Amino acid sequence: MRQVNHWIDGKEAAGTSGRTADVYNPATGEVQAKVALASKADMDAAIARAAEAQVKWGATNPQRRARVMMKMVDLINRDMDKMAEVLSSEHGKTFPDAKGDIQRGLEVIEFSVGAPHQLKGEFIDAAGPGIDMYSMRQPLGVVAAITPFNFPAMIPLWKLGPALASGNAVILKPSERDPTVPNMLAALFQEAGLPDGVLQVVHGDKEAVDAILDSEVIQAVGFVGSTPIAQYIYERAAATGKRAQCFGGAKNHMIIMPDADLDQAADALVGAGFGAAGERCMAISVAVPVGEKTADALIEKLVPRIEKLKVGPWTAGNDVDYGPVVTKAARENILRLVETGVEQGAELVVDGRDFALQGYEDGFFVGPHLFDRVTPDMDIYKTEIFGPVLSTVRAASYEDALKLAMDNEYGNGTAIFTRDGDTARDFASRVNVGMIGVNVPIPVPLAYFTFGGWKKSGFGDLNQHGPDAFRFYTRTKTVTSRWPSGIKEGAAFNFKAMD
Ligand code: NAD
Numbered sequence: 001m002r003q004v005n006h007w008i009d010g011k012e013a014a015g016t017s018g019r020t021a022d023v024y025n026p027a028t029g030e031v032q033a034k035v036a037l038a039s040k041a042d043m044d045a046a047i048a049r050a051a052e053a054q055v056k057w058g059a060t061n062p063q064r065r066a067r068v069m070m071k072m073v074d075l076i077n078r079d080m081d082k083m084a085e086v087l088s089s090e091h092g093k094t095f096p097d098a099k100g101d102i103q104r105g106l107e108v109i110e111f112s113v114g115a116p117h118q119l120k121g122e123f124i125d126a127a128g129p130g131i132d133m134y135s136m137r138q139p140l141g142v143v144a145a146i147t148p149f150n151f152p153a154m155i156p157l158w159k160l161g162p163a164l165a166s167g168n169a170v171i172l173k174p175s176e177r178d179p180t181v182p183n184m185l186a187a188l189f190q191e192a193g194l195p196d197g198v199l200q201v202v203h204g205d206k207e208a209v210d211a212i213l214d215s216e217v218i219q220a221v222g223f224v225g226s227t228p229i230a231q232y233i234y235e236r237a238a239a240t241g242k243r244a245q246c247f248g249g250a251k252n253h254m255i256i257m258p259d260a261d262l263d264q265a266a267d268a269l270v271g272a273g274f275g276a277a278g279e280r281c282m283a284i285s286v287a288v289p290v291g292e293k294t295a296d297a298l299i300e301k302l303v304p305r306i307e308k309l310k311v312g313p314w315t316a317g318n319d320v321d322y323g324p325v326v327t328k329a330a331r332e333n334i335l336r337l338v339e340t341g342v343e344q345g346a347e348l349v350v351d352g353r354d355f356a357l358q359g360y361e362d363g364f365f366v367g368p369h370l371f372d373r374v375t376p377d378m379d380i381y382k383t384e385i386f387g388p389v390l391s392t393v394r395a396a397s398y399e400d401a402l403k404l405a406m407d408n409e410y411g412n413g414t415a416i417f418t419r420d421g422d423t424a425r426d427f428a429s430r431v432n433v434g435m436i437g438v439n440v441p442i443p444v445p446l447a448y449f450t451f452g453g454w455k456k457s458g459f460g461d462l463n464q465h466g467p468d469a470f471r472f473y474t475r476t477k478t479v480t481s482r483w484p485s486g487i488k489e490g491a492a493f494n495f496k497a498m499d
Pocket of ligand 1: 146147148149150151173174175176204205206209210224225226227229230247248249250280281384386412453457
């Protein structure tokens with residue numbers, strides 16, 4: 001059986017733990033590989049080697065580091081299809097969606113080509129008699145990225161571009177469920193000219209993560225995953241004085257105003273709710289039509305669209321709208337939550353519980369579900385289902401819809417569909433959520449803006465990619481200098497204004 005090893009010092013390494021985890025093909029339910037799980041000793045050794053390699057890399061001029069990113073852009077494009085196939089086979093998402101996963105990561109590598117500009121400090125001359133003051137942004141040293149299964153290329157690349165271009169060494173601990181693409185990316189970075197040891201991919205579970213969190217060498221942790229783990233990592237990382245930005249789960253609401261184009265809104269909901277089997281942190285999982293008439297009309301438009309969805313393996317090509325979920329446990333959890341929805345009184349308008357696919361009976365497929373008349377006290381509303389289940393909560397007014405989104409504990413993304421500029425503007429300004437779409441269902445900001453949620457969707461400071469990422473992965477040093485010709489006085493004992 002194929003084994004996915006760590007990528008240490010520019011080559012594969014099995015590690016010493018002897019422990020592995022199964023990597024499935026979610027479409028067939030078969031184990032297709034084993035991934036090595038690092039011990040604390042494996043992790044500590046990888047970190048120590050990264051610290052050595054970082055010294056030279058951190059001192060390499062930013063333009064040279066940017067050239068590695070430039071080369072990486074070409075290499076990712078060259079190997080896009082090859083990586084997308086592997087990604088689909090381990091994650092289950094469709095081939096075009098797998099390419100999108102890589103593409104949205106690639107865009108952050110493109111942005112990181114501009115690292116020298118992002119890393120410039122500030123300068124002012126003559127801040128006082130003969131006094132100049134300037135600041136510089138310096139790399140932190142060794143940083144860690146701990147990433148989720150649902151974007152095995154995009155999220156590692158969001159971390160790697162800015163962190164490496166800023167002069168850090170990175171320990172990447174990808175999800176153990178789809179670990180191969182991160183290794184392929186590491187090999188491409190090597191081909192692009194990144195010195196060995198500067199990027200170490202260490203696979204593992206809690207033992208590996210805890211070794212990162214307790215390390216005195218690691219200076220910062222960038223995490224993306226579920227909220228309980230995000231909070232755990234944030235707190236444990238802070239205990240050893242690390243910087244931490246930890247992005248968590250979501251329950252994204254889309255508000256549909258009575259004046260919205262309902263065909264557009266229904267198309268958007270189907271794509272954003274069921275794309276990637278609902279396994280996106282920016283998926284829309286709650287539709288909030290305003291007014292009974294809007295709700296009735298929306299449900300009428302949604303039902304045939306959802307019933308028509310084609311669910312199947314990525315190998316079926318363009319004939320498939322979404323694929324299986326990632327594991328058997330994920331499938332069981334989704335179906336269990338659907339049962340609670342029925343028991344607690346929600347109306348199951350499209351029922352995907354009996355979905356089965358001939359020839360793929362052991363795959364982790366889940367049929368599409370649409371609930372109507374969901375209320376905020378139900379488990380299907382309170383829980384991030386992370387599956388192909390769309391809940392409709394009917395709101396009596398715009399203010400009620402806004403309040404619903406604001407009272408939700410998550411604050412990753414939200415959208416409003418309306419033709420009214422005043423309402424859209426009011427919504428964008430007042431809602432306590434990090435990323436807002438106006439007639440855009442999945443408002444993932446482009447690489448040169450930043451990505452991050454509020455409330456329990458994000459712990460820590462600064463967002464991912466965009467200028468924030470370069471701030472997160474560097475620290476500021478400020479120099480005040482005066483040369484002997486500017487020194488007019490002897491010892492000074494008091495603070496005073498510069499003049
Ligand atoms: P997860 O929290 O299970 O795992 C994320 C990472 O944490 C993995 O690398 C995993 O190995 C590690 N991990 C898991 N359990 C751990 C433990 N007990 N101790 C230490 N480390 C542990 O998340 P997932 O299932 O891989 O990803 C899906 C989740 O990620 C969803 O909640 C989704 O909303 C969220 N997500 C959020 C964003 C965002 O930007 N906010 C983006 C993508 C995904």
